[in-house]
Amino acid sequence: MIDVTVVGSGPNGLVAAVVAARAGLSVRVLEAAPTIGGGVRTAELTLPGFRHDVCSAVHPAALASPVFRKLGLLDRIDWIVPEVSYAHPLDGGRAGVAWRDLDRTVDALGADGPAWRRLIAPLLARQRGVGSFTGSQLLRVPRDPIAAFRFGLRSLEQGTPLWNLRFDGDVAPALFTGVVAHAAGGMPSLPSAGAGLLLAMHAHGAGWGFPAGGSQAIADALADELRTLGGEIVTDAPVSSLSEVADSRAVLLDTAPELLFTADLPTRYARALRRYRYGSGVAKVDFALDGPVPWSDPDVRLAPTVHVGGSRAEMSTAENAVRRGFQPGAAGAPARHPYVLVTQPSVADPTRAPAGKHVLWAYTHVPAGSTLDATELITAEIERFAPGFRDVVLASVSSSATEIAAHNPNYLGGDIYAGELTMAQLVKRPVVSTAPWRTPVPGVYLCSSATPPGPAVHGMNGWWAARLALRERFGIGTGG
Template sequence: MTDVLVVGSGPNGLAAAVTAARAGLSVHVIEGAETIGGGTRTLELTLPGFRHDLCSAVHPAGLASRFFKSIGLDRSIEWIIPDASYAHPLPHGRAAIAWRDLERTVESLGRDGPAWRRLLMPLVADINGVVDFTGSQLLRMPRHPVTAFRYGLRSLEQGTRLWNSRFTEPDAPALLTGVMAHAAGGMPSLASAGAGLLLAAHAHAGGWGFPVGGSQAIADAMAADIIAHGGTIETGRRIDSLRELPRARATLLDTSPRLLLTGDLPSRYRRAITRYRYGPGLAKVDFALSAPVPWANGEIAESPTVHLGGLRHEMAAAENAVVNGRMPAKPYVLVTQPSLLDPSRAPAGQHTLWAYTHVPSGSHFDATETITATIERYAPGFRDVILASSSQSAAELAARNPNDIGGDISGGAITLWQLAKRPVLSPTPWRTPVDGVYLCSAATPPGPAVHGMNGWYAARLALRDRFGLEPPLDV
């Protein structure tokens, strides 16, 4: 009988397997797809030689992950860290750029530059304290209380109707709202503000890194570590019910909590899982390009990541429409062109482009024309450099990956309540009522992002519960 069984080879499942294998236990990973990685897979989706990230593309949380650092993943992967973390086109050909250099950003934002510095400098200066607070349970006493307090105050400001009180011009609010929209929630809201401030702080601290060769490099590095420590990985075997699980002393599920509904659960826990909410879906389009995106403002080409959506009130209106089940007339679009700095992603002189927009849960909407037209608005001639495209609706994303309920890639709606109750309110939410079964997906604390912390927390708990072992790593 295997000591530890892990279902799902997303970054959290692999992190759980790494932790258990390094503890000297026998570990077996089961993955439903033919390739490992979950949301950190890189595939040829358009034309031969064009390698596209299936889901995640840029990984500020991965670059800063305490777990990844503790196992040396930051050294085994070649990271690219752009000088410009993200860019935001504005009306009349202008653009706001979040440079990795905070002072360069301050200078570029004009009258609101000092306000940007006052907002983010305390978080950038103690980015480790911010990562510790946001990378753990909200129920836990923070190890850096002053930093947590500063982060909380800023989230309260930017997550309420006070969010414009700090700024006098439109550029800085738009730049910040572009990262807040990553949370796919209503705005202003505390959860979206917290997510945006964390990403913005990363932008000026370690930067928005991405791995050479694509996100698959993260999964491959962890898989190699598992195998080096005696673990095994099986692909092409989908688990649809707890009754299908092979015997193991401990089982960790990098899956949606809904898989637990196939087992015998106490009524209270079953109700909690049934009531657990999922957020909006994504409609994603990958492009193979004959040349870089011809941005009208040349500075935008300095950044692989670009947020499209206009001014703060326009993006808020678009995201609020989606949360309420409507398609916005002018959607928010997130664009990433990793081939700008990573020539391994496309044939010589050509480029890959990754883009998505938020849509109502379960939508069958094909976003190809919407995203193309949105990019064309800021990059006239974009249509002329498209060689091929591949689109996936929210419904297709959900069919491809049972974790992505309704096309929600975050493992559940990102709200303040669901960051505390993920998926249940408990000091040990990774432990389930099913004997020996633990949940380690993005539906557990600390929530979504490629950092492996969910898997590490769950594995640490399983090691103590089932084997009487202390974790082999301390992050």
């Protein structure tokens, strides 16, 4: 009998596997796809020599992850940390730029610069405490109450109709709303504001780093260590029922909670799982480019991450429309322009494309299960702030929300976050519990983004689940 089976080879699953293997246990990872990595895979999706990230591309939480630091992942990967964390173009050739240097950002924001500093600097001053508070679950006493208070106060401000009181101009609120929109939630809302604050803090802290050559490096580094420790990884090995892994003393699921329904669940737990809600999907397009994107503002050309969506009002209208089921760009939709998240990693990593060429990855939020091909929609929105973008496109590949869900069954309806980010689901992810990684199925634990602390490439979900399994199933203490 094997000690631990991990189902799914995303970063959370691989972290869980490494933690178990480091404890001296026999470990097996089963991955349904032909390649490992889940949301951190990299592949040639358009043309030969153009390396695109299949899902997650830039990792604000990675360089700040205490788990990645403990596992030595920050040292074993060649991380690129750009001087511009993200940028936000606006009409008239203007743009907001979140430089990693907070002072430079404040200076560039002019009259709203001091307000930006007051929003972010107190969090930076206690960023470890903020990370601890947001890095587990809400049902516990914060280790740093001051950090939690500062974070909560700012979330309350930016997550309610008070959000327009801080700034006087239009650049700073748009710059902040661009990161808030990552959460694919309502605007304004507390969970979305909290997610945005955390991302903005990282932008001026450890930075929005990403691995040279693509996100696949994260999975490969974890897999290399696991194999060194004697662990096994099996690809093309889908698991459709928990009965298929009954030969393990412990099972950790880096999957959506749906796999648990293949077991005999207590009625109360099953009912709670059925109440768990998934969020909006994404429609993604990968582009191979003949040259750099001709952004109107030259500083935007330095940013690996660009938020395209116009003003705060435009973005909130667009995101709230998607939540109400409107397809972006459809006749009768209340939003004229969608929010588009763009990454252009080759501006800082020339290994991603042939000499002189570039890769670009972009998605827009859509209703779950959408079949929209967003190529024209996204192209038009980039053209709005980068006239001539069409002329540099060599090839593109579109992935609708439905196609994304078919490619990765954990992304139900195209929801790449494995669950809607709402206040209720910050507490119940996927159920209300002081140990939500534990399931009522003996020896089975959830370690995916459907558990605290939620989505992002930080490995914390796998860390917490593995530590719990080691303690409960094997009597192995995990210390700090």
